[in-house]
Amino acid sequence: MVDKMLDYKNELPVELIAPDISSYKKSNTGIDYVHTFDSGKHGPHVFISAVVHGNEPCGAIALDWLFKKEEIPKRGKLSLGFMNIEAYLAFDPSNPNRTRWVDEDFNRLWGPGVLDDKERKQTSEYLRAREVKPIIAEVDFLLDIHSMQKPCIPLMMAGMEQKGLDLAKSVGMKIPTIIDSGHKEGMRMRDFGEFSNPSSIKNALLVECGQHWEKSSEPIAIETTIRFIRNTGIMGNEFGLEYLPKSDNDSKIQFLKVGKIITIKTKNFKFEKNWQGFDCLKKGEIIGYDDEEVIEAPFDQTFLIMPSKRLFVGKTAVRLAYPV
Ligand SMILES: [Zn+2]
Known part of the structure; x- marks a missing residue:
């Protein structure tokens, strides 16, 4: 069954190839497709999240790239997670809109109490979100990788709090950064719990890397991941340098508020x-x-x-x- 809401024609080329992630199913966290690399030393717990929406392969490509690098943090922990697995595994380039979700939007379930509501309909997304919630609640820094329906320049979604804006500045992607509260329909994972508490040090960003299937969204996803991880200090100084431009452009980041x-x-x-x-x-x-x-x-x-x-x-x- 496909949600009628997702059954609309795609007129855009599907340039990205959604990577085979079957080898990442077996994990060391007790949650399928969610892995933790632990330095064993004190430091923050950093989480990179992909495919909250099943039809956004650029995040899966960035995680696949990171897994293959096989770099272990020098301090703290790095967790990598594929979120809406059921939708992602059904991704079909000939009808790529259909696999955004199975039953409902995974990224509208993170408001207070929603995932604890046992009376709620037990959708595919609700059940998966309940599985990953304990680790999302535990992490200090979350980067959630997304892409957009229409061809558009990449955007950083910093949430409503000053700390989100500060994090976007220090990560340093030179893309417009949006101060926003998400959607009336329901809270996003990036706004969950302590991420929206101004006095907590926990912090999150959501990056929209470009159009869902556009080749250019892939390097944006990888570069954002590298800069985000580098900014937390859990990796060595050399981490990802081979991928970053030799000299940083000194253009200013444009800030906008919803x-x-x-x-x-x-x-x-x-x-x-x-x-x-x-x-x-x-x-x-x-x-x-x-x-x-x-x-x-x-x-x-x-x-x-x-x-x-x-x-x-x-x-x-x-x-x-x-x-x-
Ligand atoms: Zn998305």
């Missing part, structure tokens, strides 16, 4: 244009319509963050951000 989330209210929602993401509109320009309601750009410079193709009631249509 000021409004457009959540779909009726089945008659439509966009004014085929927005691609990161489109910049002037205040008052029409973004779209939700039945009778006209949705206009609310800020002098309104940036459209990830306009969706899944225009269903209750889903996020687009998030609206302004420069800060």
Whole structure:
């Protein structure tokens, strides 16, 4: 059974090859497809997460690359996890939208109490999220690797707290960084528990590496992973240097804040244009319509963050951000 919400035509080329991850099933954590490399020395626990959405192979490619490097941390622990396994294993390049999830979005289940609610429907994603929750609750730094529906420049999603922004700065990917609270539909893994507590040192980032199947999202996923891990100090100084540019470009990171989330209210929602993401509109320009309601750009410079193709009631249509 395919969720009707995911059964829409793909018009974009599938350039990436989703790696075979069967050899990573057997693990040392008691959770299939989640591995921990422990230095045995004091230090932070760092977690790199891939395929929270089953149709986003760039994260799986980055983890596969990291596994094959076989580098053990010098201090602390490094955990690597493939999240929505059931969806990812069903990935089909001839119909790649369909395997975003099996029953529901894995990345909307992380609000307080959701995964402890035994009355809740036992979906594939709910059960897998419950499996990985104990280790996600334990880690100090989480990088969650994603990609986007439409061709768009890479974006870093830093969450609502200053500490997310600070982490994005020190990781140093020169890509626009978005201060955002996620989706009304439910909380993301990157916002789970202590990651959203401003007084906790635990911290997380979510990177959107580009379009799901675009070749260019692969090097972004790998570079972000390297910079994220290097920033935690768990690896030696040489870690990943062969992959990074010799000299860092000194361009500034652009910061934007999501000021409004457009959540779909009726089945008659439509966009004014085929927005691609990161489109910049002037205040008052029409973004779209939700039945009778006209949705206009609310800020002098309104940036459209990830306009969706899944225009269903209750889903996020687009998030609206302004420069800060
Ligand atoms: Zn995603």
